[in-house]
Amino acid sequence: MEQEEYTREEINWSYIEFVDNQDVLDLIEKKGGLIALLDEACMFPRSTHETFAQKLYTTFKNNKRFVKPKLSRTDFTVVHYAGDVTYQADHFLDKNKDYVVAEHQDLLNASSCPFVASLFPSLPEESSKSSKFSSIGSRFKLQLQSLMETLSSTEPHYIRCVKPNNLLKPAIFENTNVIQQLRCGGVLEAIRISCAGYPTRKTFYEFVNRFGVLGPELLEGSNDDKIACQKILEKMKLENYQIGKTKVFLRAGQMADLDARRAEVLGKAARIIQRLMRTYIARKQFVLVRRSATHLQSFVRGTLVRNLYECMRREAAAVKIQKNVRRHKARESYLLLQAATVTLQTGLRAMSARKEFRFRKETKAAVHIQARWRCHRDYSHYKNMQRAVLTYQCAWRQRLARRELRNLKMAARETGALKEAKDKLEKRVEELTWRLGLEKRLRTDLEEAKTQEIAKLQETLHDLQLQVEEAKTMATKEREAARKAIEEAPPVIKETPVLVEDTEKVNSLTAEVDQLKALLQTERQARETAKKEHAEAERRNEELMKKFEGAEKKIEQLQDTAQRLEEKATNMESENKVLRQQAVAISPTAKALAAYPKSPFQLRTPEIVNAPNGEM
Structure with missing residues (x-):
């Protein structure tokens, strides 16, 4: 660990070799190791210690840390860093399966006896949920893993125990055994590394925080702790120290020297603090005495000021009383004068109001008489005008009704002609739809026949191409055979009729090829004619579609005209009914109009505004 830290900090250090047992740890606890294979064998009910040992032999036969003894079928040897250890796998499976059932463990853990409950502690929830099978090896591995996590999260200090x-x-000391234990425990390498290395190390921040008092002027204007550490060490004139990437490494005894100098600086600072503290106490006493004198002076001055304020307050109260008395007298005189003025104004305003009332009453009576006279005059004139208007309306409506009667008769004849045209158009539409359906069926039949004919032509063309290829291959083969026979035969035989037979075959083959080409040409011509017929059929189909679209448009136009005529007829019927009702209600000619038959067409009349009481 110490040498790894030196390497990680990149300081000048020559690496000291020591024994590492990582490969042994991988052999035992890594995935696919001894413990994993043991748990796997325990999961199978038919596994035995012999099958387990054979599986170990086949799995680790190339591992240098695993050795199979010669005279045993179940033993195996692990080459540890401390020496070779031979294990017997006879009872490995039984011991690994020796676990407590979860229900039994919960029952015993819930016991009221604290000793029984401590013998069967509850398992962590993660391990109980992860797998139903919990072996001794897996639990040991979990405990070891938790121990390593605890060690990695703390700073442990080991105490090496050596058996004498x-x-x-007692009183027996074996030198060889003790040296072997120290060598196997790595104590000698650790001592050698500690002697040759730097036992004291501090991070830059810790070093500056602890020994920054030795050079406070060096820390001003510098935010880099590494440079500050370098300057402090140069100021203290230390040698053989190392500065890494994040730490300062010191030799043995240098930390004590720095602490002594730090204690000296802190002592001087303590004396300065004591001097300043004594100065502070003396100044505090002086300020307390000065504050007491100031409080006494302020109290005396406050008493004098309060007496002066009392005199000023009494003088202001006397002035305020005088002001209120004078204001009261002035208000009384003003209110007396105001009451007299209001009484006089009230009498004058009442007299003028009574005079104005009499004038308005006389004016209102005159206006009422004038209004009655004008109303009588205008009403008589209105009645005369109303009688004249009614007479004129009756004559005019009679004339219009006769005109509309003539128009209705003409419209009845026109509707009969339109109905006949509509029937003819409907028949024409049915005929066109029938023709369109017939054309569609003919087109589909033509397309099916055309596709079948094209498929037959393609099949015949493919057969002809195959025959042509076979004829070509046969001709080439015969030519090669004839050429080989001519080359192998003597010159006398070259004039024999064999050559004539070959040429005849070639001529026959060429004739067949020409026939096939002619057939192919005719096939192509037939295909072109089929294409032309197809194009002609498509052109005809397009013309039929255009005709059909024109017929559909004509049908739509006829339907629109028929719909408009029907709407017109309904509107004429409704207006005719309204006109008849108006004629019956207004003119004496309504009886004559009612004698005519009702027309299904629209009757248009001029707009007549019917006011109440016959007014226009």
């Missing part, structure tokens, strides 16, 4: 002899008897 194996008999454990």
Whole structure:
């Protein structure tokens, strides 16, 4: 640990080798180690100590810390740093399974006897929830892990216990055994490292905080603790110290020298503090005496001021009484004069009000008489005008009713013609829809036939291509065979009719190839004609679709016109009813109008404003 700290701080240090047993720890407690294999074997009910030992032999056969004895089937040897230790695996599984059932442990832990409860302490919740099977090895591993966490979170100091002899008897000291224990415990390496190293180390902040009093002027204007430590050590003229990345390393005895100088500086500071404290006590006594004198002076001055204030207060009270008496006399005289003035003003205002009232009463009576006369005159004129207007309205409405009757007869004839046109259009629409459905079915049948024909043509084309390829391969093979036969035969045989047969075969093959090409050409022409027919069919379909769209638009227009005509007819019926009612209520010609048949069309009349009592 100490050498690792030197390396981590990057100081000048020559590494001292010592024995490390990390590989032994990995062999025992690492994942896949001895304890893990033991727990795994305990989980299987058919495992025995022999199968466990064989599994260890096969797993760690290449590990240098694990050795298999020659004359045993269940023993194994672990090469520890202190020496070789042989273990017998005969009862490993039974001892590892020797655990208390969770229910039994809870029962015994809840015992009223404190001794029984302490023998069976409750397990932590994490270990009980993590796995149902809890072996002795796993619990030991958890305890060891908790111990290591505790040690890593603290600063432990170890006490090495050395046995003087194996008999454990007094007054016997075995030098070889003691040296072996010190060597195996790493005590000799630790002593050698401590002698050669720096036993005293402080962080920069701790060093500056403790020994900054030795050079306070060096700390002014510098925020770097490392530079401050360097300056303090140079000022103290120390040698053989090391400054790392985060700590200061001192040799043995240098810390005592720095503490002695620090105690000397602190002593001087203590004397200065004592001197200042005595000065503070004397000044405190002087200030207390001066404050007492000041309080006495302030009390005397306060008494004199209070007497002067009493005299001034009495003088101000006398002035205030005089002011209030004078104000009371002036107010009484003012109120007397005000009452007389108000009485006089009241009499004058009442006389003028009575005069104004008499004038308004006379004026109101005259206005009332004038209003009655004007009302009588205007009412008689209004009655005459009303009679004349009613006579004129009856004559005018009679004339309009006759005109509208003629228009209704004309409209009835027009509606009959429109109904016939509507029926013809509906028949035309039905015929167009039927033709459209027929065209759709023909188009679908044409597309299906076209697809089938194209598929057949593609299959025939594929077969023809395969035949052409086979003919080409056969021609090439025959040409190669003929060339080999010509090369192998003597010159006399070259003039034999064999050559003629080969040329005939070649000619026949070329003729077949030409026929296949012709067939292929015809196939292509047939495909082009099919494409043209397909394009023509698509063009026809587009024309039919356009015609169908035009017919649909015409149908929509006819439906709109028919709907407008129906709305017009309904409006005419309603207006005709209203007109009949008005004619019956107003003119004597209503009986003549009621004799005519009712028309289903709209009857348009001029707007007539019916006022109450026949007014326009």
